[in-house]
Amino acid sequence: MxxxxxxxxxxxxxxxxxxxxxxxxxxxxxxxxxxxxxxxxxxxxxxxxxxxxxxxxxxxxxxxxxxxxxxxxxxxxxxxxxxxxxxFTPEEAPAWRRTDSVPEGVVHQAGLASLPTPGTAEWAELDPFKRYVLAKLSRKPEGSHDFVPAMREFGLAG
Incomplete structure (x- = not known):
């Protein structure tokens, strides 16, 4: 490819x-x-x-x-x-690769933005790159200006 x-x-x-x-x-x-x-x-x-x-x-x-x-x-x-x-040594099992639970950072960012947290099934259905993006945008404790637009673009927020 x-x-x-x-x-x-x-x-x-x-x-x-x-x-x-x-x-x-x-x-x-x-x-x-x-x-x-x-x-x-x-x-x-x-x-x-x-x-x-x-x-x-x-x-x-x-x-x-x-x-x-x-x-x-x-x-x-x-x-x-x-x-x-x-x-640096890449993380062997980053949270975004898991499909059985939504990473804590994503849950936290959704709460800060007053958005519903994606369900485990919704999270699992996301393309791995989209899961990476949401996890990356959620790594800091303060709100991310790109988190809400990403959630909307990925069909996880209205």
Missing amino acids: GLNEAPILFNFEVVSSENFTFIPMSVRFNLDRFGLRISLAQWQLLPLEDRKLLARFPVAEDAEIEPNFDHALFEMLRTHANIEPEW
């Missing part, structure tokens, strides 16, 4: 990413999947076309599908900023 024809962006991200000024969820997914960390400042050092290219990589859990994300990122950062991303 190769690159997508266009960057992978949810509707709620089109405005919030401000034309790739901020790191899209598809890139965050692949950073987490490969155990790579870059700062917003490092992201913004990359030319717009490179940022768009990174957002075209598949968002599948199988690292064998497109193993070149990490290589592309390293090369781009070396070329344009003379830096390398930071490595």
Whole structure:
């Protein structure tokens, strides 16, 4: 499976990413999947076309599908900023992969937003990437400005 024809962006991200000024969820997914960390400042050092290219990589859990994300990122950062991303060990069993319970962060964010918490069946039916996005948007204790639009876009809120 190769690159997508266009960057992978949810509707709620089109405005919030401000034309790739901020790191899209598809890139965050692949950073987490490969155990790579870059700062917003490092992201913004990359030319717009490179940022768009990174957002075209598949968002599948199988690292064998497109193993070149990490290589592309390293090369781009070396070329344009003379830096390398930071490595970390990816979480083996992140909460978003579980389909038998809704992560506590998602429950907390739904409560902050006065939205009904997704049921376990609704959660299990979500595409894994969408579960990742909601869990990622729910990692901080304060409200996330993208959480409600994501819930709406994923059909979990009216």
